[in-house]
Structure formats: C-alpha cells, structure tokens
Amino acid sequence: MSMTLIARPRVREARTGLHQCDHCDARPSSVCNAIPDHLLDRLAAASVVLDIPPGTTFITEGEPATAFFNVTRGTAKLFKLLPDGRRQITGFAHLGHFLGLAVSDTFAFSAEAIDPVKLCRFSRARLRVLLDDFPAMEKRLLEVAANELVAAQEQMLLLGRKTARERLASFLVMQSRGGAPCQPQRRRIALPMTRSDIADYLGLTIETVSRTLTYFRTERLIDIPAQSELLIQDLEALENLADCLT
Amino acid sequence: MSMTLIARPRVREARTGLHQCDHCDARPSSVCNAIPDHLLDRLAAASVVLDIPPGTTFITEGEPATAFFNVTRGTAKLFKLLPDGRRQITGFAHLGHFLGLAVSDTFAFSAEAIDPVKLCRFSRARLRVLLDDFPAMEKRLLEVAANELVAAQEQMLLLGRKTARERLASFLVMQSRGGAPCQPQRRRIALPMTRSDIADYLGLTIETVSRTLTYFRTERLIDIPAQSELLIQDLEALENLADCLT
DNA sequence: CGGTCACTTGATCGTCTTCAATACCAGTGG
C-alpha cells in the first residue's frame, strides 16, 4: 500500500516581550477592547502569538478545549465533519473573531487556516483570571455570543429553507459587508475560500455553486474577474434574492 | 373578500406577592440558580409571571427586545420567517430555557407557545441590574449561550448535510434525551409539536416527515401509539443513523 | 351527523446531486 507522507506543519510560536496589544489590528473589533489601555500589558502577558500556515488545522472537534484563540490576521474556516467525510462549514473567522465560545470542555468544531493566519492564544486558566479581573470582558463575550447566535439562526434559515440561488445571493451580500452585518457594503469582494468551502458553508455542492455563479454572471448580477475575486453589479437584485423577495 | 376574525388571546399577567422563586420548577435548570437562596426575593421582585395559551406568539422577530423570558412550564417553538411564509424553526424551548440571547436590540426570532406555557418575564433594565449585582448570573448566561451555540452548529450540520432519514433519527435521539444532550434517554417520547413543526425544524416538508416516520415504523425502529407519542424500539439503530454511521 | 384539522399515502415533478469530461492556471522540469 502506497502511503503519502505529509509533512505536518509546525505551528510557529512567538512568545516574546515584543508582543504588544496596544497596536493590535484586532483590538477595536475584538473582546480585548474591554480592557482599558493602561492595563494592556496584563492582556499581552496572558496571550501568545501564533502564525498558522494556510491549510493547517489548529482546532480539532472533540479535543479538549485547553486554550482559546483570537484571530488577528487572515481567515479561518470553522467546520464540523460527519464520519463519512461530509462537511458543514459553520462560519468563517476574520480579524477580531474570538474562537472558543462553542465549547463544552471539548471543542464543538474544527478550525483550519485558509490563508496565513495570525492568532492570539489564551490558555483556559489565564483567560479565566482575565475574565474574573475584567468583568467588562465577560460582558463583551456575552455580546459576541449573542451576535453569533443571531448569525447561526440566520444560517439555519438559509440551510433549511432557502434555494441554491437564494443561498448564494445571501452569501454574496454578506461578504460584501465583510462577513458582518451593519458594515459598509463594497462592490469588490475577495473570496479567499475555495468553491468547495463555499459549497460546504451553504449546504450545496461545488458544481451547484459554480453553476449558480455563472447564472448570476450571465444575468449581469455579478462579474468574476478572477477566481478569488468577485464584483457585484446589481446589489439590489442580490439583496432581493437573499431576502427572498422575488 | 371573506375575512377570518381571530380572537387575539389576551396574555394573562399574574404579578402578585405570591410569586416565589424558591420552589420554581425551572430554577435547577435555569440561569436563576446563579442567585443564592437567601436573595431569591430580589429575583422574584424583578420578574413577572405570564400564562401563555397554546398558539400564542409572545415574541415577534424584529420587535424591540424590551424584555426577556424564562420558560417555567410547557414548550415554545422559536422560529424565523421568510417574507413568502417559509419558516425555519430554530429550536424548542422547554423548562428552564432562557429566551433573549439571540438579540441585538430587536429579537432575531419569534416565539410561539405550543402547549400552555408559563413564563417569567424580566424587563431589560431589571435584568441589567440583576446581572450587575450577581456576576455569577452573567457567567451562567455565557455558559448557556455557549451551549446554544454548540447546538446551533450541530443543527447547521443537520440542515446542510444530513438526509431526511438522518435528520429524523437525529431528532428522535435528541428528543429521547429530553431535547438536551447528556440527559438520560427514555424510550417513550412526547411530541407536543405538530408534524409541521418537526418539518420546519428539520428543513423538510410534513409529507417527508410523515413518510420517514412510517418507514421507521415498518422497519421496527419506532412505534407510534398516538400522534403525539412515540416509542423508540431500536435506539442503537437510530443513533447510528443520526451520527451517519450507516 | 357535517365540519375541521392534522396526519397519511400516492403519483408526479423539479431542483440539486452525482458522475464524468473538459478547461484553466501555476509550478516544474526537460
């Protein structure tokens, strides 16, 4: 039996005195903003910076949740697997996203870097201390959890009740807002994830994703200058489709 | 044009000195257990007891979230609607379930009583005060939110990647544990919800639910003594189906 | 009884999947 040997990428760990939270890109949008500026050294001391190469799984479903993460750069996909390999991507984690809410001793999902990802890692114990010392951070976590719950319910609606066209439209509209609601919309969308990722996120196959995107293109709703780049031509039509007003 | 007039059920409000939290059925399993016994009067003072008749919608998606609820009796369905009437039930709320996590000023879902439901209502302001006074309660809320998030992701996997048989099997196995994981399994399941509710929960139609249940019955996996009652005959087979090990 | 409502069962249909072939693109080496 031939065996492919895959070099397991070593996760580079950078724990240095240089690690500073005060000019972290993620802070404005992350739970860390609950900690006042003059105490940021506490936060820096509790965390370790990691560099994750693309394709690396850094959280595995079912493994003990000994540490939590904060994404400070890049995009990760969060997913669950069935024994036969079927996959459901439950979300994409961008700048500022806190990983470790859906947890009950063990992680309920796996996480894999799509492009080069930078993480802040907090051990469970150290985070516990931080939360006890900064109740505001716990409040922020609750806020974040509430928002994720809203998003999750929206996704259930999509997966349970929307058609392929509606799912793709919803996805594109969401991406045009940078993955979060209430953000300014951009016509140009970067798609760091593959078609397969999009399919597994929307509960479809890659063929259906591909076909539907070409439909949208022939209908002049979008343009696809490159594989990982997309231009929205008719946002209103897509929004109507997404909210199923058609 | 003929018009059906529906008597809007008045929600009975019982705000009396008799409202006591110390022998509330919901307390052991709800967020209220974060408050020590000798301070339960604070909790009672902050809440109002409501009786909700079956079929009454007591939370409407999009309306301002001025109050939160705790279910102390009965079962409610939580759902989202599309403009054309398609519905996705995102969950069922039983004894002890806190309603108001998936919130961002306005409710992200609607809630309707399936059978006679009793609720504890907390105004947003009063709950705020309670949470500030009892940080343990905030911690409990975060726990609850984390658990709901885990459940939501599991449901996304179901909706996005499982077949009708697998969905029904997952549903039945979950119900045999009383809707929550880690609880003792019972062979006899009460199904207060209609087939239509089950369908909208699993992203199917009532016909598919009905058919699949009869398949299960002819395969001796289950028995259906009454419409709202179900007996599991072969739990192992159902569990294998649910986790897609077949 | 007739009426309603929820559920079941049957026949047909359509959307999305599956299977398969082809195109595309970047990287590598002759």
Next chain:
DNA sequence: CCACTGGTATTGAAGACGATCAAGTGACCG
C-alpha cells in the same frame, strides 16, 4: 519554449431525493 502535473473550477448528462399536488383517513367536536 513547451510538455507535464496537480489542484481547482466549469460545464454537461443522467439520476435521485425530497417537494409538490392531490386524494384519502381518522380523531375530535359542536
């Protein structure tokens, strides 16, 4: 420069699962 390779995306044809449409059953109730 071009052939070769591996990974990813697109396109086509056929098939299946679940949806839709429609009829029938049974329970409950005034």
